[in-house]
Amino acid sequence: MKQFLLVVMLCFGINVFAQAEFGKKFKPIAPMNKPATPKKVTPKATTDAPVIKAPDILKKPETTLPSFSKYQIGQPKSFSMIQTNDFANPGDRIKDKMTKDLDKTLVREGLKEDDRMLVKIDKNFGEIRTKSKYFVVQYRDYIYIDGDLIKATLNNQMVGGIMELFSNYGQFVFDLSDGINTFEMEAFSKGSSGGNTCEFKIYDDKGALVRSEFWDNWDKGVKGKFVIIKE
Numbered sequence: 154m155k156q157f158l159l160v161v162m163l164c165f166g167i168n169v170f171a172q173a174e175f176g177k178k179f180k181p182i183a184p185m186n187k188p189a190t191p192k193k194v195t196p197k198a199t200t201d202a203p204v205i206k207a208p209d210i211l212k213k214p215e216t217t218l219p220s221f222s223k224y225q226i227g228q229p230k231s232f233s234m235i236q237t238n239d240f241a242n243p244g245d246r247i248k249d250k251m252t253k254d255l256d257k258t259l260v261r262e263g264l265k266e267d268d269r270m271l272v273k274i275d276k277n278f279g280e281i282r283t284k285s286k287y288f289v290v291q292y293r294d295y296i297y298i299d300g301d302l303i304k305a306t307l308n309n310q311m312v313g314g315i316m317e318l319f320s321n322y323g324q325f326v327f328d329l330s331d332g333i334n335t336f337e338m339e340a341f342s343k344g345s346s347g348g349n350t351c352e353f354k355i356y357d358d359k360g361a362l363v364r365s366e367f368w369d370n371w372d373k374g375v376k377g378k379f380v381i382i383k384e
Contacts, residue, residue, distance in 0.1 A: 271348045271372040278366055280380045285357035287328045288336075288381070294318035295352040295367060299344030303351055306337050315341055318351055334381040340371040348372055355379075 294301050301318040304311065305325060313325030327336075340349035348370035355364040368377060 270370055273372045275376045278377055278379050282382045284384050287358050289326050289356040291322040291324045292353040293322045296350045297346050299346040301344040301349045302341040304339045304341040308335055329383045331383050336379040336381050337376045339376045343373050
């Protein structure tokens with residue numbers, strides 16, 4: 154019984170000591186009577202609405218062309234007011250080139266006249282002395298038959314009319330007066346392929362060849378002159 158009372162007293166004393174020690178070291182925290190202040194939130198400044206500028210319809214627009222892409226094939230065609238034929242036959246260019254090449258070959262081989270080398274100066278064939286009563290003149294185109302025409306005059310009088318040149322010889326005859334006779338042969342026209350080309354031979358009344366001459370690539374109106382002296 155004594156032991157039980159001793160334990161009870163011991164436990165009571167410890168409890169009282171513990172409360173006294175706890176009361177010295179720790180003080181209760183009084184509740185705060187100040188009301189809680191709500192946190193002030195400052196709203197963000199509002200962004201101004203974008204300004205929409207109306208376009209000026211009277212101002213000429215500035216055109217900016219996009220740069221070419223590195224993957225673009227070819228170049229765009231530039232605008233032009235010149236009318237072109239996109240559907241032209243490419244064979245026409247080849248045909249024109251072949252025609253020019255053929256013309257050059259014909260000129261080089263002596264089968265065609267060259268307009269760039271036209272003779273525009275009259276030629277003096279010199280003097281012929283004879284006792285013949287008349288002369289016979291044979292003439293022809295010795296290169297290309299393209300409609301060359303010639304005109305002959307004796308002392309400013311036409312002889313034989315306007316004569317066309319062919320590959321075969323044509324001829325005309327004229328009488329000679331005593332003394333000086335002026336005989337001229339004129340390139341009356343150019344042919345379709347270039348200047349006038351003519352070969353001619355002069356025979357006396359006995360059929361003997363007196364003179365053989367020719368001209369090459371003469372322009373229209375160019376003349377060849379002979380002074381014939383009948384003795």
